[in-house]
Amino acid sequence: MILDARGSFCPGPLMELIRGIKQAKVGEELEVWSSDQGSKKDIPFWIQKAGHQLLGVVEEQGYARFIVKKLK
Amino acid sequence: MKKVVILGGGVGGTIVANLLAKKLRPEEAEITVVDKTGKHVYQPGFVYVAFEHKKPEKLVRDERRLLRKRVKLVLGEAVKIDAEGKQVHLADGTVLDYDRLVVALGARLTPDELPGYKEAAHHFYSLEGSMELRKSLEAFQGGKIVVTVASVPYKCPPAPSEAACQLDYYFTKRGIRDKVDIHFLSPLSRVFPLEPVNPVVEQVFAKHHIRSTIFFNAESVDPEKRIVNSIEGESIPYDLLIMVPPHRGAKVVEESGLGDRGGWLPTDKFTLRTKAHADIFALGDCTDVPVSKSGAAAHFQAKVIAESIVADLRGEPATARYDGHVMCYCDAGYHKGISMSFDYEHPPVPPPLGLKDWMGKRFLNRVYWMLVPAGRV
Ligand SMILES: Cc1cc2nc3c(=O)[nH]c(=O)nc-3n(C[C@H](O)[C@H](O)[C@H](O)COP(=O)(O)OP(=O)(O)OC[C@H]3O[C@@H](n4cnc5c(N)ncnc54)[C@H](O)[C@@H]3O)c2cc1C
Numbered sequence: 001m002i003l004d005a006r007g008s009f010c011p012g013p014l015m016e017l018i019r020g021i022k023q024a025k026v027g028e029e030l031e032v033w034s035s036d037q038g039s040k041k042d043i044p045f046w047i048q049k050a051g052h053q054l055l056g057v058v059e060e061q062g063y064a065r066f067i068v069k070k071l072k
Numbered sequence: 073m074k075k076v077v078i079l080g081g082g083v084g085g086t087i088v089a090n091l092l093a094k095k096l097r098p099e100e101a102e103i104t105v106v107d108k109t110g111k112h113v114y115q116p117g118f119v120y121v122a123f124e125h126k127k128p129e130k131l132v133r134d135e136r137r138l139l140r141k142r143v144k145l146v147l148g149e150a151v152k153i154d155a156e157g158k159q160v161h162l163a164d165g166t167v168l169d170y171d172r173l174v175v176a177l178g179a180r181l182t183p184d185e186l187p188g189y190k191e192a193a194h195h196f197y198s199l200e201g202s203m204e205l206r207k208s209l210e211a212f213q214g215g216k217i218v219v220t221v222a223s224v225p226y227k228c229p230p231a232p233s234e235a236a237c238q239l240d241y242y243f244t245k246r247g248i249r250d251k252v253d254i255h256f257l258s259p260l261s262r263v264f265p266l267e268p269v270n271p272v273v274e275q276v277f278a279k280h281h282i283r284s285t286i287f288f289n290a291e292s293v294d295p296e297k298r299i300v301n302s303i304e305g306e307s308i309p310y311d312l313l314i315m316v317p318p319h320r321g322a323k324v325v326e327e328s329g330l331g332d333r334g335g336w337l338p339t340d341k342f343t344l345r346t347k348a349h350a351d352i353f354a355l356g357d358c359t360d361v362p363v364s365k366s367g368a369a370a371h372f373q374a375k376v377i378a379e380s381i382v383a384d385l386r387g388e389p390a391t392a393r394y395d396g397h398v399m400c401y402c403d404a405g406y407h408k409g410i411s412m413s414f415d416y417e418h419p420p421v422p423p424p425l426g427l428k429d430w431m432g433k434r435f436l437n438r439v440y441w442m443l444v445p446a447g448r449v
Contacts, residue, residue, distance in 0.1 A: 005362070011261070011267075012362050014260060014261065015260070018259060018289050018303075019223070019224060019225075019333075019334065021303070022223070022303065023333065038267060041261075042260075042261045045261055046287055049287045049304055050303060050304045051304070051305060
């Protein structure tokens with residue numbers, strides 16, 4: 001599942017991810033795209049707190065892709 | 073004659089209709105608003121019904137009286153949008169043709185989406201909800217009140233923290249503040265959604281002994297044990313639960329196959345044309361535009377849509393763009409308020425908390441009816 005939250009200010013991208021995780025199945029991978037700098041702190045922090053796995057952060061031109069696996 | 077149909081007579085739909093009636097000559101277009109209730113509701117006032125003594129009837133006016141004479145008002149529920157056939161179907165079987173359609177249907181409250189919500193939670197997101205909350209507050213003699221949201225996104229992002237401040241002020245005035253524990257649960261990484269404003273709100277919370285927990289995204293409520301559980305794995309007890317209900321986009325949008333996963337209508341954030349159909353515009357709470365769902369956003373968006381429709385109908389290029397502008401006032405109690413203004417390019421500047429913005433909010437509550445629906449400002 002790809003959640004494109006580019007162009008939305010923090011906390012928009014994190015809100016998208018939370019919404020996505022709620023709808024995803026355990027084991028499913030999600031990708032959230034964000035152009036907001038605040039996401040670099042917010043998103044990994046939330047993933048850790050919520051007990052999911054951050055598989056990677058890929059820097060693209062003007063935005064970052066956060067790849068997340070739902071663990072529970 | 074061209075036909076413009078506007079679905080929803082709330083903040084966004086009413087302003088678009090009135091601006092079009094002002095800009096277009098009568099022979100240029102017929103303008104029709106469809107609303108299922110025929111009543112226009114000033115939602116920012118709900119807080120004052122719940123926490124003060126605002127009379128509910130003061131927040132409701134007849135939509136007909138807010139619309140310019142030449143705007144046709146049809147009372148009815150839109151049940152299907154046929155984008156290919158350029159028609160809208162109403163529940164009573166009426167079919168309306170359009171050349172341009174404006175979708176301004178607001179957000180839908182969907183309490184069933186969170187297990188336990190309906191049995192357990194109070195809220196101030198409808199007139200009825202606010203009146204019931206007021207009764208429960210009046211009966212409350214002490215204990216723990218949890219203030220939170222059922223899910224994201226929800227309209228008026230500052231409203232839950234505003235409610236926490238109002239609760240503190242309410243019980244202080246009643247003289248039993250020391251018997252009430254107020255606990256605010258935020259779904260995000262901080263108390264207030266907008267980062268630059270967060271320190272101000274944190275200070276207010278600290279000063280007034282409002283506790284907070286971050287990263288709390290509700291998963292279920294247990295009405296018997298009086299506990300709210302989060303997807304992050306925490307469980308928090310309450311005596312009174314005040315929780316903003318789950319939201320979705322408009323039902324007719326979803327059922328017509330036009331919505332995204334949350335039922336929000338995918339809309340270009342600058343032109344406000346829907347992504348799938350250039351002859352359908354959308355504004356306000358029903359869209360997926362990445363700004364706070366607020367009356368202020370709907371208000372600024374309405375101007376862009378009115379200009380674009382005039383240009384379309386006259387065969388001119390439509391150049392108006394929405395810049396993401398949102399502006400709002402929060403009432404923190406104790407005659408203090410904060411305002412914030414931001415757009416796609418400019419985050420809000422941390423505001424000072426004070427009397428001026430408190431008065432701003434109170435002033436807007438009074439002048440709203442005269443200025444806003446008519447599109448005078
Ligand atoms: C407690 C609270 C406090 C708020 N405070 C503020 C604030 O301080 N500042 C601010 O800017 N905003 C605030 N808001 C948000 C603001 O009220 C909304 O963002 C605004 O009303 C959105 O306008 P809209 O036109 O998109 O939708 P709405 O105003 O909700 O209007 C939607 C209309 O569509 C009609 N409708 C729905 N479905 C159908 C259908 N199928 N057929 C026909 N008609 C239909 C409804 O009857 C309604 O009249 C607050 C909201 C709440 C709940």
